[in-house]
Amino acid sequence: MKGRNKKTSDSGKESAGVAAAGLVEDGMIIGLGTGSTTAYAISEVGKRINEEELDVQAVVTSYQSEMLAIDAGIPLTSLSEHPELDLDIDGADQVDFELNAIKGGGAAHTKEKVVACSSKQFIAVIDESKLSDKLNHSVPVEVLPYSRNLVLQNMQNMGAEPEIRQAVHKDGPVITDNGNLIIDADFDVIENPNNLASELSAIPGIVEHGIFTGMIDEIYMGKKDGTFDKFK
Numbered sequence: 017m018k019g020r021n022k023k024t025s026d027s028g029k030e031s032a033g034v035a036a037a038g039l040v041e042d043g044m045i046i047g048l049g050t051g052s053t054t055a056y057a058i059s060e061v062g063k064r065i066n067e068e069e070l071d072v073q074a075v076v077t078s079y080q081s082e083m084l085a086i087d088a089g090i091p092l093t094s095l096s097e098h099p100e101l102d103l104d105i106d107g108a109d110q111v112d113f114e115l116n117a118i119k120g121g122g123a124a125h126t127k128e129k130v131v132a133c134s135s136k137q138f139i140a141v142i143d144e145s146k147l148s149d150k151l152n153h154s155v156p157v158e159v160l161p162y163s164r165n166l167v168l169q170n171m172q173n174m175g176a177e178p179e180i181r182q183a184v185h186k187d188g189p190v191i192t193d194n195g196n197l198i199i200d201a202d203f204d205v206i207e208n209p210n211n212l213a214s215e216l217s218a219i220p221g222i223v224e225h226g227i228f229t230g231m232i233d234e235i236y237m238g239k240k241d242g243t244f245d246k247f248k
C-alpha cells in the first residue's frame with residue numbers, strides 16, 4: 017500500500033513514534049493522532065498492551081488511526097465517554113523552536129486539534145526534517161464545501177496562495193473524514209503564528225486550520241541513526 021495510510025520506512029519517524037509509545041502507562045486513556053509517524057506509535061502501543069497486559073483505551077482522530085488501532089489490538093473509546101485524556105501522541109508537518117506546529121498534511125487536523133486540547137499531555141512525534149527556525153509550510157485549512165469561494169477570496173486578500181487539495185486516487189477534491197474540503201494556503205514565512213491562527217479562525221466557513229500554538233508539551237524528534245531527542 018502506498019501513501020499516508022501506510023508506515024513509510026523511515027528510521028527517524030520510527031524512533032520518535034516508538035519512544036513516545038513508551039510514555040503510555042497502565043490505566044491511561046490516550047489520544048492517537050494520524051500520519052506515518054504516529055503509525056509507529058500506534059503499532060508500539062498495541063504491542064505493549066499485548067505483551068505487558070496494559071489496561072489502556074484510545075480515542076482516534078481519523079479513519080486511518082481507527083483502522084491502525086484496531087489492527088494493533090488497542091481498545092477504542094470516545095471523547096463522549098472520556099472527555100479528558102491522559103496523553104495524546106501525534107505527528108506534525110512542521111514545528112518551530114517555540115513548539116508551534118503546522119498539521120493537517122493528512123487532512124485530519126480538526127479532530128487532532130480537538131483531541132490535543134482534550135489531553136493533559138500532548139507529545140508531538142517528528143523526524144529531523146520537520147523542525148524549522150520559522151514556520152513556512154503551507155497551512156491546511158478544512159472548509160465547508162459551501163464556503164470555499166468565500167474562504168479562497170479571504171485568503172487571497174491576506175496575501176496567501178490558496179489551493180483546494182486534489183485527491184490522488186479519486187477524481188476531484190480531497191473530502192475529509194468530516195465531509196469537508198481542504199484548502200492548502202501558502203503564506204510564505206509565518207512571522208506570527210498566533211496572529212495568523214486568529215485571522216483564519218475569524219473567516220466564516222472555516223471549520224479548523226492546521227496551526228497549533230501553545231498546545232504541544234514536548235517534542236520527540238527521531239534521527240536517521242535511530243536515536244531521538246526530546247525537547248520542550
Ligand SMILES: O=C[C@H](O)[C@H](O)[C@H](O)COP(=O)(O)O
Pocket residue numbers: 020049050051052053054106107108109119120121122123124125128
Ligand atoms: O493530518 C495529518 C496530521 O496532522 C499528521 O500528523 C501530519 O500530517 C504529519 O504526518 P506524518 O507523520 O505522516 O508526516
